[in-house]
Amino acid sequence: MKRFILVVFGFVMTVSTSVFAAGGSNDALDTVHMNMSDKASLQRGAKLFVNYCLSCHSAEYSRYARVAEDLDIPLWQLKENLMFTTEKEGDLMKTTMPAEDAKEWFGVAPPDLTLVSRVRKPNWVYTYLRAFYQDESSPSGWNNSLFENVAMPHAMFELQGVQRLVGKIDKVEAGAIDAHAAGPELAENQKLVGDAIFELVHPGKMSPVEFDQAMTDLTSFLAYLAEPAQLQRKTIGVYTLLFLILLTMLCYLLKKEYWRDVH
Amino acid sequence: MAIHRHDDHKSANGFMEWVDRRMPVTKVWNEHLAEYIAPKNFNFWYYFGSLAILVLVIQLVTGIFLTMHYKPDAALAFASVEYIMRDVPFGWLVRYMHSTGASAFFVIIYMHMFRGIIYGSHREPRELVWLIGCVIFVALMAEAFMGYLLPWGNMSYWGAQVIISLFDVIPYFGPMLTEWIRGDFVVSDATLNRFFAFHVILLPLILVALVFLHLVALHQVGSNNPDGIDIYDNVDEHGKPLDGIPFHPYYTVKDLIGVGVFLMIYFGVIFFAPDLGGIFLEKDNFAPANSLQTPPDIVPLWYFTPFYSILRASTDTLLAFLGVASIAVGVLAAIFVKVKAPWRVAFVVTGLVAYWVFDNTTGKAWGVILMGLAIVCFFLLPWLDRSPVKSIRYRSLPFKIALAIFVVAFFILGYLGMNSPTPVKTLLAQVCTVIYFLFFFLMPWFTSIGKTKPLPERLTSAEH
Amino acid sequence: MAEMNMADGHEVDEVENQKRRRFLTGVTAGVGAVGVAVGVTPFVLSMSPSERAKNAGAPVQYDFSKVRAGQMVKVEWRGKPVVLLNRTPEMMAGLGKISASLADPDSEQSLQPGYAQNPERADASRPEFLVMESVCTHLGCSPVEKLAIGPDPQMGDDSQGGFFCPCHGSKFDLAGRVYKDVPATTNMPVPPFKFEGNIIVIGEDDGRTA
Structure with missing residues (x-):
């Protein structure tokens, strides 16, 4: 019986790994290194989110007060820096822009961002935020190498500066760079984002390194925003598992005790 | 009172x-x-x-x-x-x-x-x-x-x-x-x-x-x-x-x-x-x-995927295979089953009718029927299983092999159902679908052949 | 089974075994009970007011400058009707005349912030201004206001004005204090409040007690 299970299991494993080695998403994504316990990073991300995203996008399932509480932002700071004066701190994070206007200006209503990190995954968000480039042929003057012809303009160009698309490398090749291969040769002012090579033509307020860090902060905040419970659940989980180990051990001893009757 | x-x-x-x-x-x-x-x-x-x-x-x-x-x-x-x-x-x-x-x-x-x-x-x-x-x-x-x-x-x-x-x-x-x-x-x-x-x-x-x-x-x-x-x-x-x-x-x-x-x-x-x-x-x-x-990849949750794979596997290729297979089964039955001549003719005719049905119906309808049948098969198990013993510990080798192949096919179907179809994957799903149904279809046969082990007098291996 | 151990004749061991067994059962049941209790907690807590309810129950603001003497408005706070009554001097005078017929004239049994535990049941800075949850302390109906001084079919012949609960006939004076011999036994609650210029904030008093 045991051998039977082992044989079947082994076969399933072999087949599934050999036949389906390739797979997954087709996009070449950069890996974001988030630290969800770094409250300072999450706070910086929250500030970027409110200043650069919330004017067009909403986060309509999330409340200011909850964000402030989870990220250790004092109430006065929340009211002064993150909220509009008419709002209560327990209000949902709605955008100030009416949806109809937005649709007229951009062609589509900007999507709600509360759950974007669960729909798209953090690596996508991180790559997307850094992949805007100048493109005169597009109506907004901007394009995105990860999300071609996106209606959204580059909201943070004053921070990042203006970059132009120089070329693209093979997607599979780009996907392997993080793991074990070196990237292509790049000039001083060039940068690889996903599978796209960009050239910085006009520097912004931040250096490329600073901007990447800022986008890491923003991505971390969006990851938090998509599931606020993640900050607590792992802690509760550790205690729950420790308790269950104790309980299961007791049950095991109890079973052994009773089963001494059975021969 | x-x-x-x-x-x-x-x-x-x-x-x-x-x-x-x-x-x-x-x-x-x-x-x-x-x-x-x-x-x-x-x-x-x-x-x-x-x-x-x-x-x-x-x-x-x-x-x-x-x-x-x-x-x-x-x-x-x-x-x-x-x-x-x-x-x-x-x-x-x-x-x-x-x-x-x-x-x-x-x-x-x-x-x-x-x-x-x-x-x-x-x-x-x-x-x-x-x-x-x-x-x-x-x-x-x-x-x-x-x-x-x-x-x-x-x-x-x-x-x-x-x-x-x-x-x-x-x-x-x-x-x-x-x-x-x-x-x-x-x-x-x-x-x-x-x-x-x-x-x-x-x-x-x-x-x-x-x-x-x-x-x-x-x-x-x-x-x-x-x-x-x-x-x-x-x-x-x-x-x-x-x-x-x-x-x-x-x-x-x-x-x-x-x-x-x-x-x-x-x-x-x-x-x-x-x-x-x-x-x-x-x-x-x-x-x-x-x-x-x-959504770009529309897939059901994992627990439905083996059956969903069977649904998707039902294309003209599968129907053509099933059609030819039914003729083959009819002819083989006519040759090997020891019954009177009219029965033998009936086997071949049934095979031909089945071929005609498969040839003149759409894959969509059969996908639904096969998916339903895949579940119905479980209901029939008590009557398909003809082995003289119950437990796998004493069953004959053919049963163990068939079950192992079935389990592998079931896992592969489940895996394929979680992924968007490609020509290779669809073919694999079709092979596994055929295996799935063969397991039940052939069960009366493979459970009655081979040598079973002798049953013990009393329960064995009380491990505790 | 149990008798198999007995057959060995080690009856002392058997007693020890039973003790051990009872001990283990007790400990496991105890730990399990703790687990169940802790496990039930999130379910119980999930029924308490959510963040949405708390936000809806946040303090409300009202510009009371338009509420002239003798006028009353109702404001919703936490889904409950809160009356804001600007009492006239006659109304204030009436409060003192009826103390004898009240069940709890000094508001010792009722709910109100410390600064409103006085005959007017109001803040000393604006004693004429009554802020009160208009919820009958009998079974939760909202009493009808009877602001006029003088005979009234429900409030009696020498009414000094007050509130009358249509559900079961409880009577309150213009400070929300309950009369004797009616179904309700305590005065209507006063919520925390504070004044900010012409604005009254209901539900918040910055922790003030007196």
């Missing part, structure tokens, strides 16, 4: 005596727990029955608490789930327990069914236990499917759209029927509202009733065991089986270990990986339902 007791079970004390005269509490306790005699060699596979009841209870309790906050309204449903995840104190925990519980339920049920197959628990005299169990499996699939619409995410929406559209293939009545099921021309608020009613009231009631009947039937015939022999063949002078022990306390304490280990895995998922990498909670379901945009 005097009350006459109809049993001779001894009440524990005066109070229980008072109760027992009016309601057979001690009698039921004894007959189903304290004096329910179970074989003493239950192993790993026997934990899943009690675990299934545990998960049913978890689902009922968490479901009730979710219902307190959820809104079955197309305009509010998605937001109300996020409300539960954020604004309700510990709502996220209740919701994750319910979503993880759904997957856990199917893991347990599949293990429980596999246990039945390897130890012959579907065999005489437990056919009804098995049949009721199969109905529970179908009811559980309906329950899970309807529950999956409720978060009103985009995958909920399109999943429901696809599955309801399956009924379109029914000749003449199909389109009318699908409109009736949805209550609209597309999946809509009306659909959501009625699925909510079925999910929280109708199907839970049916499930609980079926589980009760499952246990009533089991306790009528007694539990099978890993040796597949009857423990009542060896009894002491009082008629008690020598290899039997009372379920309580021995199996209640043993099952507690199973509960402990299960809860560790269950809460491990809930607290550390509630999405389980998109398998338990699909990423497209975190976007609200959008009737204008289908």
Whole structure:
């Protein structure tokens, strides 16, 4: 019986790994290194989110007060820096822009961002935020190498500066760079984002390194925003598992005790 | 007026005596727990029955608490789930327990069914236990499917759209029927509202009733065991089986270990990986339902994927194969089966008719039929299995090989169903579909050949 | 089974075994009970007011400058009707005349912030201004205001004005104090409040007690 299970299991494993080695998403994504316990990073991300995203996008399932509480932002700071004066701190994070206007200006209503990190995954968000480039042929003057012809303009160009698309490398090749291969040769002012090579033509307020860090902060905040419970659940989980180990051990001893009757 | 007791079970004390005269509490306790005699060699596979009841209870309790906050309204449903995840104190925990519980339920049920197959628990005299169990499996699939619409995410929406559209293939009545099921021309608020009613009231009631009947039937015939022999063949002078022990306390304490280990895995998922990498909670379901945009990879949750693969595998290639195969089977039967000449002609004619049918029908209709048949096959198991022994420990080699191939095919079908189809994958799914049905179709044959091992006198390997 | 151990004749061992068994059963049941209790907690807590309810129950602001003497408005706070009554000098004078017929004239049994535990049941800075949850302390109906001084079919012949509960006939004076011999036994509650210029904030008093 045991051998039977082992044989079947082994076969399933072999087949599934050999036949389906390739797979997954087709996009070449950069890996974001988030630290969800770094409250300072999450706070910086929250500030970027409110200043650069919330004017067009909403986060309509999330409340200011909850964000402030989870990220250790004092109430006065929340009211002064993150909220509009008419709002209560327990209000949902709605955008100030009416949806109809937005649709007229951009062609589509900007999507709600509360759950974007669960729909798209953090690596996508991180790559997307850094992949805007100048493109005169597009109506907004901007394009995105990860999300071609996106209606959204580059909201943070004053921070990042203006970059132009120089070329693209093979997607599979780009996907392997993080793991074990070196990237292509790049000039001083060039940068690889996903599978796209960009050239910085006009520097912004931040250096490329600073901007990447800022986008890491923003991505971390969006990851938090998509599931606020993640900050607590792992802690509760550790205690729950420790308790269950104790309980299961007791049950095991109890079973052994009773089963001494059975021969 | 005097009350006459109809049993001779001894009440524990005066109070229980008072109760027992009016309601057979001690009698039921004894007959189903304290004096329910179970074989003493239950192993790993026997934990899943009690675990299934545990998960049913978890689902009922968490479901009730979710219902307190959820809104079955197309305009509010998605937001109300996020409300539960954020604004309700510990709502996220209740919701994750319910979503993880759904997957856990199917893991347990599949293990429980596999246990039945390897130890012959579907065999005489437990056919009804098995049949009721199969109905529970179908009811559980309906329950899970309807529950999956409720978060009103985009995958909920399109999943429901696809599955309801399956009924379109029914000749003449199909389109009318699908409109009736949805209550609209597309999946809509009306659909959501009625699925909510079925999910929280109708199907839970049916499930609980079926589980009760499952246990009533089991306790009528007694539990099978890993040796597949009857423990009542060896009894002491009082008629008690020598290899039997009372379920309580021995199996209640043993099952507690199973509960402990299960809860560790269950809460491990809930607290550390509630999405389980998109398998338990699909990423497209975190976007609200959008009737204008289908998600790029539309796949059902993992527990439906083996059957979904069979549905998708049904293309003209598969039908052509089935057509040719039916002629081949007809001809082979005509040559080798020892019957009179008219029967032989009938075999060939049947094969030709089958070929004609396969050649003149569409893959869509057959996908639905095959998917349905794939589930119906489980119901037929007690009568397809002709082996003289029940347990895999004593079965012949052909059965073991066939079962191993079937399990592998089932896993591959499950895996393929989680991925978007490519030509190679579709072909593989077709091969596995054929294997799936061959397992059941050929079972009367491969269970009756080969050499079985001799059955032991008494239960073996009481490992504890 | 049990008798198999007995057959060995080690009855002392058997007693020890039973003790051990009972001990283990007790410990496991105890730990299990703790687990169940802790496990039930999130479910119980999930039924308490959510963040949405708390936000809806946040303090409300009202510009009371338009509420002239003798006028009353109702404001919703936490879904409950809160009356804002600007009492005239006659109304204030009436409060003192009826103390004898009240059940709890000094508001010792009722709910109100410390600064409103006085005959007027109001803040000393604006004693004429009554802020009160208009919820009958009998079974939760909202009493009808009877602001006029003088005979009234429900309030009696020498009414000094007050509130009358249409459900079960409880009577309150213009400070929300309950009369004797009616179904309700305590005065109507006064919520926390504070004044900010012409704005009254209901539901918040910065922790002030007196």
